[in-house]
Amino acid sequence: MGSRPPASCRWFRTPRRLDCGSIDACLQPVTTSHRNAPLRRKQGGQMIKLFHLDDDPLFLHRCAVAFRNSAQVAHVNYSSARTAEDFKAGFAGIQPNAVLLDLSFGGHALRGIEVLRELRSSGYNGIVIMMSALCTSDVIMECIRAGANDFLSKGLDESELTFRVARLLQTSRVGQDSASSAIPFLPTHVSGRSLREVQQKLLRLRNSAVKTLLVTGESGTGKEMVAEILRLLLPPGTPFVSVNCAALAPSVVEAEIFGYEKGAFTGATQSKIGLYEAADGGWLFLDEVARLSASAQAALLRALENGEVRPVGSTRTKKVNVRVVAATNEALDAMAEKGEFRADLLTRLRGYEICLPPLRVRSATERQEIVESLLARLNESLALEANEFRISSSCLAVLLSLPWSQGNVRELWQTRDQIAQSEDIAPAVCVVDCRKFGEPGAESGGAAFEQLAVPQGTVGGPRRTRRSPRKAGV
Numbered sequence: 001m002g003s004r005p006p007a008s009c010r011w012f013r014t015p016r017r018l019d020c021g022s023i024d025a026c027l028q029p030v031t032t033s034h035r036n037a038p039l040r041r042k043q044g045g046q047m048i049k050l051f052h053l054d055d056d057p058l059f060l061h062r063c064a065v066a067f068r069n070s071a072q073v074a075h076v077n078y079s080s081a082r083t084a085e086d087f088k089a090g091f092a093g094i095q096p097n098a099v100l101l102d103l104s105f106g107g108h109a110l111r112g113i114e115v116l117r118e119l120r121s122s123g124y125n126g127i128v129i130m131m132s133a134l135c136t137s138d139v140i141m142e143c144i145r146a147g148a149n150d151f152l153s154k155g156l157d158e159s160e161l162t163f164r165v166a167r168l169l170q171t172s173r174v175g176q177d178s179a180s181s182a183i184p185f186l187p188t189h190v191s192g193r194s195l196r197e198v199q200q201k202l203l204r205l206r207n208s209a210v211k212t213l214l215v216t217g218e219s220g221t222g223k224e225m226v227a228e229i230l231r232l233l234l235p236p237g238t239p240f241v242s243v244n245c246a247a248l249a250p251s252v253v254e255a256e257i258f259g260y261e262k263g264a265f266t267g268a269t270q271s272k273i274g275l276y277e278a279a280d281g282g283w284l285f286l287d288e289v290a291r292l293s294a295s296a297q298a299a300l301l302r303a304l305e306n307g308e309v310r311p312v313g314s315t316r317t318k319k320v321n322v323r324v325v326a327a328t329n330e331a332l333d334a335m336a337e338k339g340e341f342r343a344d345l346l347t348r349l350r351g352y353e354i355c356l357p358p359l360r361v362r363s364a365t366e367r368q369e370i371v372e373s374l375l376a377r378l379n380e381s382l383a384l385e386a387n388e389f390r391i392s393s394s395c396l397a398v399l400l401s402l403p404w405s406q407g408n409v410r411e412l413w414q415t416r417d418q419i420a421q422s423e424d425i426a427p428a429v430c431v432v433d434c435r436k437f438g439e440p441g442a443e444s445g446g447a448a449f450e451q452l453a454v455p456q457g458t459v460g461g462p463r464r465t466r467r468s469p470r471k472a473g474v
Contacts, residue, residue, distance in 0.1 A: 054080070097169060133154040213230070216327070230283070289328050290341060301348060307319060326349045
């Protein structure tokens with residue numbers, strides 16, 4: 001982290017010890033980062049200081065336990081506060097790498113955004129993650145514009161929470177070292193040779209003046225994950241706004257993306273900025289870009305060519321600096337020939353292009369790498385030690401031989417989850433095997449799996465009773 005913010009900042013004038021109420025008794029084994037306590041360090045890792053502001057003691061306790069047991073953030077020093085005053089008082093002493101902020105607390109709706117703005121204005125450039133149980137897209141965009149790196153739902157599973165925090169922290173370290181060429185916490189939708197090609201293109205794109213990236217590939221090949229990798233490479237606080245064009249009705253798509261003025265149409269009771277303007281200074285991800293209407297395509301082309309947007313119902317344009325990632329599973333060249341997609345817009349979107357191959361055409365080596373990475377991700381999400389979930393050679397042979405013609409990597413991912421969730425007890429060291437997968441006559445989605453318990457001493461784990469997935473209803 002950088003140096004301490006200037007003394008003129010009112011946050012840091014009179015630091016004092018945190019007083020988080022009765023929850024301290026629960027958190028004491030975890031929250032060892034009070035100012036007088038030495039930082040815990042583990043060999044081979046750097047201590048991560050995480051500071052969490054939330055007025056819900058039970059949620060704080062859940063998060064504390066999650067980070068203590070996390071295999072993804074192995075060197076974390078977790079502290080918490082339940083009021084903005086305690087948070088500000090303890091901030092200077094802790095100087096955290098990352099901050100978790102509740103959106104609404106202490107009876108104030110959006111109080112977290114105020115704290116976020118004060119944080120950024122004080123010079124803090126670490127990771128800030130906003131959290132809320134309920135929120136709207138407008139509030140999420142406001143958090144992003146105020147400097148939040150991510151917005152998480154409080155309904156997230158604890159393993160997903162720790163995964164997202166770990167991913168952002170690793171991204172921050174990469175951003176601080178411009179010479180680094182590694183992509184942190186790589187998603188498992190892209191592996192092997194295709195991953196290296198994606199990595200090289202994204203690194204070149206990050207450091208270039210190119211304004212657009214087009215990602216193509218069949219459904220389930222990982223187009224959204226490519227956009228996610230790019231987002232991870234951006235400096236903290238860079239806007240990254242996503243929109244699924246297929247989810248927007250043709251009548252509102254232009255208004256949602258480019259905004260509208262009060263009275264522009266029935267129901268427009270107040271002006272609203274569009275997603276394109278919300279991404280000013282950063283990136284806009286347009287998923288399913290082929291589904292844009294003709295008028296929206298024309299507006300997008302104008303924005304890319306002139307760097308300006310005109311909200312619906314307005315006569316004035318606004319200058320914006322936005323880079324665009326567009327993704328589609330459609331053949332845009334064929335659509336352009338038929339007049340279904342603007343050829344000039346397609347040319348503009350192809351500043352960079354990444355085409356993801358379907359799983360069925362990948363080599364056996366690449367398929368095996370993907371299967372292994374999916375298993376590694378499973379172990380991490382379940383907070384297991386490395387290699388606690390394994391795959392037998394017979395199951396691997398079956399998985400590598402299947403065509404995966406419909407769902408590609410997404411289908412393989414779901415198959416992994418079916419195997420892992422085939423019983424109720426916590427997973428032990430085990431071997432995963434497949435039986436009758438894809439045999440003629442098998443019901444769709446009802447492939448039979450069986451988990452075989454490893455005899456005690458075989459791979460170092462205890463023998464446990466296993467329940468057949470057939471009995472579990474898989």
